[in-house]
Amino acid sequence: xxxxxxxxxxxxxxxxxxxxLDVIDRLDGKFDIxxxxxxxxxxxxxxxxxxxxxxxxxxxxxxxxxxxxxxTRFKGEILYGNEGLHQAAAYEGNDLVMSALVGFAGxxxxxxxxxxxxxxxxxxxxxxxxxxSIITKAATSHNVDLIAVDSExxxxxxxxxxxxxNDVEKIVLTASGGSFRDTPLDEFEAITVGQALNHPxxxxxxxxxxxxxxxxxxxxxxxxxxxxxxxxxxxxxxxxHRQSIIHSMVHFxxxxxxxxxxMPDMRIPISYALTYPAREQYNFPRLDLSQIGTLExxxxxxxxxxxxxxxxxxxxxxxxxxxxxxxxxxxxxxxFLNGLISFTEIHKIISSVIEKKEITLNPSLEDIIxxxxxxxxxxxxxxxxxxx
Amino acid sequence: xxxxxxxxxxxxxxxxxxxxLDVIDRLDGKFDIxxxxxxxxxxxxxxxxxxxxxxxxxxxxxxxxxxxxxxTRFKGEILYGNEGLHQAAAYEGNDLVMSALVGFAGxxxxxxxxxxxxxxxxxxxxxxxxxxSIITKAATSHNVDLIAVDSExxxxxxxxxxxxxNDVEKIVLTASGGSFRDTPLDEFEAITVGQALNHPxxxxxxxxxxxxxxxxxxxxxxxxxxxxxxxxxxxxxxxxHRQSIIHSMVHFxxxxxxxxxxMPDMRIPISYALTYPAREQYNFPRLDLSQIGTLExxxxxxxxxxxxxxxxxxxxxxxxxxxxxxxxxxxxxxxFLNGLISFTEIHKIISSVIEKKEITLNPSLEDIIxxxxxxxxxxxxxxxxxxx
Numbered sequence: 001x002x003x004x005x006x007x008x009x010x011x012x013x014x015x016x017x018x019x020x021l022d023v024i025d026r027l028d029g030k031f032d033i034x035x036x037x038x039x040x041x042x043x044x045x046x047x048x049x050x051x052x053x054x055x056x057x058x059x060x061x062x063x064x065x066x067x068x069x070x071x072t073r074f075k076g077e078i079l080y081g082n083e084g085l086h087q088a089a090a091y092e093g094n095d096l097v098m099s100a101l102v103g104f105a106g107x108x109x110x111x112x113x114x115x116x117x118x119x120x121x122x123x124x125x126x127x128x129x130x131x132x133s134i135i136t137k138a139a140t141s142h143n144v145d146l147i148a149v150d151s152e153x154x155x156x157x158x159x160x161x162x163x164x165x166n167d168v169e170k171i172v173l174t175a176s177g178g179s180f181r182d183t184p185l186d187e188f189e190a191i192t193v194g195q196a197l198n199h200p201x202x203x204x205x206x207x208x209x210x211x212x213x214x215x216x217x218x219x220x221x222x223x224x225x226x227x228x229x230x231x232x233x234x235x236x237x238x239x240x241h242r243q244s245i246i247h248s249m250v251h252f253x254x255x256x257x258x259x260x261x262x263m264p265d266m267r268i269p270i271s272y273a274l275t276y277p278a279r280e281q282y283n284f285p286r287l288d289l290s291q292i293g294t295l296e297x298x299x300x301x302x303x304x305x306x307x308x309x310x311x312x313x314x315x316x317x318x319x320x321x322x323x324x325x326x327x328x329x330x331x332x333x334x335x336f337l338n339g340l341i342s343f344t345e346i347h348k349i350i351s352s353v354i355e356k357k358e359i360t361l362n363p364s365l366e367d368i369i370x371x372x373x374x375x376x377x378x379x380x381x382x383x384x385x386x387x388x
Numbered sequence: 389x390x391x392x393x394x395x396x397x398x399x400x401x402x403x404x405x406x407x408x409l410d411v412i413d414r415l416d417g418k419f420d421i422x423x424x425x426x427x428x429x430x431x432x433x434x435x436x437x438x439x440x441x442x443x444x445x446x447x448x449x450x451x452x453x454x455x456x457x458x459x460t461r462f463k464g465e466i467l468y469g470n471e472g473l474h475q476a477a478a479y480e481g482n483d484l485v486m487s488a489l490v491g492f493a494g495x496x497x498x499x500x501x502x503x504x505x506x507x508x509x510x511x512x513x514x515x516x517x518x519x520x521s522i523i524t525k526a527a528t529s530h531n532v533d534l535i536a537v538d539s540e541x542x543x544x545x546x547x548x549x550x551x552x553x554n555d556v557e558k559i560v561l562t563a564s565g566g567s568f569r570d571t572p573l574d575e576f577e578a579i580t581v582g583q584a585l586n587h588p589x590x591x592x593x594x595x596x597x598x599x600x601x602x603x604x605x606x607x608x609x610x611x612x613x614x615x616x617x618x619x620x621x622x623x624x625x626x627x628x629h630r631q632s633i634i635h636s637m638v639h640f641x642x643x644x645x646x647x648x649x650x651m652p653d654m655r656i657p658i659s660y661a662l663t664y665p666a667r668e669q670y671n672f673p674r675l676d677l678s679q680i681g682t683l684e685x686x687x688x689x690x691x692x693x694x695x696x697x698x699x700x701x702x703x704x705x706x707x708x709x710x711x712x713x714x715x716x717x718x719x720x721x722x723x724f725l726n727g728l729i730s731f732t733e734i735h736k737i738i739s740s741v742i743e744k745k746e747i748t749l750n751p752s753l754e755d756i757i758x759x760x761x762x763x764x765x766x767x768x769x770x771x772x773x774x775x776x
Contacts, residue, residue, distance in 0.1 A: 040598060082423060141725055159646065160550075161549060161550025161551060162548075162549025162550025162551070162665065163550070163667075164666075164667075165547060167667040168665075172677075208495060223535065229463055239677060239678060241677075246647075248551040249649070251674070251675070252667055252669070253667060253668075253669040254659055254660065254667045254668060254669065254670050254672070255650055255651065255653070255672035255673065255674060255675070255747050256546060256648060256649075256650050256656050256660060256667070257648065257649040257650055257675050258546060258547065258646060258647070258649070259634075259646070259647045259648075259649055260644060260645065260646055260647075261637070261644075261646070261647055262643055262644050262645055263643065265643070268642060268643045269642050271642055272642065272644065277550065278552075278555075279551075279552075279641060279642045279643060279644070280641075281641040282641070282642050282643060283640065284643035285641065285643065286639070286643055287639070287643070287645050289560075289627060289629075289685040290627060290685050290687045291684050292685065293684065293685060293686065294682055294683070294684050294685075295682070295683040295685075296683075297677035297678050297680065297681060297682075297683075298678050298681065299678045306528055306611075325523075345766045353666040
């Protein structure tokens with residue numbers, strides 16, 4: 001009997017985390033959970049503590065923390081706020097830290113876990129988008145593996161098993177095309193929040209579903225891939241593949257291509273990330289290509305997906321450009337979800353923020369945090385202007 | 389500068405060999421050729437000796453041997469017949485032996501090379517079909533790698549890099565469907581040799597093109613896969629994929645699938661086999677899925693492909709059944725190519741031979757050679773009956 005591995009899961013009520021807990025449940029005793037963390041969804045946290053008996057929990061929101069302390073049946077350690085988050089991330093007993101916080105909030109806890117020498121299962125793409133240079137530098141100097149949970153990067157990781165990175169000619173990230181891949185361009189102005197949240201293939205959180213509709217999500221993934229696999233922008237391509245069956249591909253210098261395929265079920269990449277490079281046996285839905293029949297591919301169109309172009313340009317610009325991009329996008333998507341701006345204003349806000357904000361090359365973490373916060377301010381100002 | 393590796397190529401004027409020589413040419417100095425062998429195409433052999441300066445050659449046909457001896461400008465060793473072939477196969481200086489003989493004739497030379505401890509690049513599928521148990525047993529006991537050159541098995545080999553065979557749930561061999569994938573079944577009776585030789589995707593030799601039209605070729609590949617990867621028949625599937633872009637797939641026990649893709653260019657798998665597990669850089673045609681647009685998949689239909697069913701049944705039956713299948717097929721396809729029988733008589737001949745010939749389980753090499761030769765005699769008798 002092998003000793004169970006210890007995992008802490010940062011950001012514990014999102015869809016990725018729910019599915020991670022499902023996988024851990026199926027791995028029956030192979031993982032002990034050290035910490036679960038939550039922003040404010042304490043009902044869900046209560047259920048999770050009953051089910052998975054973590055060593056401790058973190059509640060980030062102050063009111064929710066008091067509330068949880070008062071009513072919970074959980075007997076373990078209860079930590080509070082960012083400090084608690086950082087403590088959970090850096091906990092000595094962790095073998096693995098799943099970083100599944102949403103947005104820029106994931107950056108510092110991820111770095112804390114890396115500095116503590118913990119293997120990272122990375123499901124927080126904004127961390128790499130904003131602070132890729134810092135995070136990958138830290139990972140290298142602490143000799144820490146960054147294992148991608150995202151289905152696309154996880155697919156690349158699988159395709160690279162047994163291969164040398166020097167033999168890679170390019171990687172191709174597939175994209176479903178999101179909710180509006182077939183919508184006539186002249187209808188984009190009138191897109192509603194409800195329409196945008198209706199993703200054709202994947203059930204995901206709200207922010208990422210909008211990022212998927214604008215394809216900013218795919219732009220982020222190109223940036224992530226750049227940092228995870230050490231490839232320049234010119235060696236990373238995006239291909240629209242509406243069935244989401246091929247999750248991504250690696251082209252090698254001999255003309256051979258490897259792809260990872262599967263049903264669109266996030267538990268497959270999550271499980272690979274948890275036990276990488278080993279595989280376990282699961283009864284997840286099986287791929288039957290004879291049932292699916294047809295796989296289609298075409299190049300993305302920047303008129304339909306201006307956010308993808310903005311992301312590629314930010315990667316080329318380097319420095320804090322991708323942090324600015326991410327911050328502006330987070331605010332703009334939030335504003336769209338709250339009914340403050342239209343769908344087509346998302347990319348215009350981002351583009352304006354990028355134009356207004358200076359880029360710092362070779363940024364420190366502080367430079368990135370500043371760029372993030374200032375870009376948010378600029379974005380909020382621009383949104384207020386639109387409203388009034 | 390790494391020392392060049394030494395290769396002998398058995399069966400040196402087929403399409404696989406021509407393409408292997410093309411790859412070796414591109415590998416500029418990384419391979420020395422010890423022996424080239426030929427049945428009787430001595431003009432081609434003459435050109436090859438001028439171009440590639442092998443250490444020696446083998447001419448199997450007696451007239452061609454005398455002719456070559458008399459007229460050649462080649463100054464190296466000139467060997468004759470099966471004895472020469474076996475000498476080339478077992479040559480001490482070989483690092484690698486490419487076994488690209490066509491049909492059952494490849495069995496004994498392949499075994500000689502294995503017994504001499506040489507790594508085998510195996511492009512002679514009939515060797516494994518007829519004598520898989522003997523060949524794999526010899527490879528295991530001499531600790532010799534059998535590296536598949538066939539695009540499908542080479543694809544599986546690529547997908548298995550960095551993976552454990554125990555994590556494999558099944559492998560899926562893709563099939564173009566051959567020349568008659570869209571032909572109405574009631575037109576099969578009237579199929580001509582010319583039509584059958586017109587393969588939609590791959591340029592190959594005559595025998596394999598017919599085997600591809602009947603899908604006996606795919607049946608052989610299932611048998612080959614069984615021996616190469618140690619998987620039972622139930623874990624090997626065939627899927628029709630008309631574009632021949634996905635060359636084959638591995639399904640893992642976690643629901644993940646890996647595929648190898650590429651343009652239908654045999655030089656890609658050949659080059660991987662030559663330098664396995666390393667890759668080299670080549671300017672072979674690149675895959676662009678956005679150009680191809682659509683990949684299609686469906687299950688094979690045994691009414692259209694009765695030979696596939698015969699092959700799967702022979703694998704289940706075991707022992708000499710697959711040797712009988714292969715021998716009957718070689719004779720029947722030869723008869724079809726010579727206009728002696730119709731296309732639909734191919735599978736009937738094979739089926740009758742299998743019915744008439746007893747199966748020997750756990751056969752020795754002699755049992756297999758006997759089964760092969762007796763099955764050929766039965767097949768010839770049956771064909772003569774049809775003619776008269």
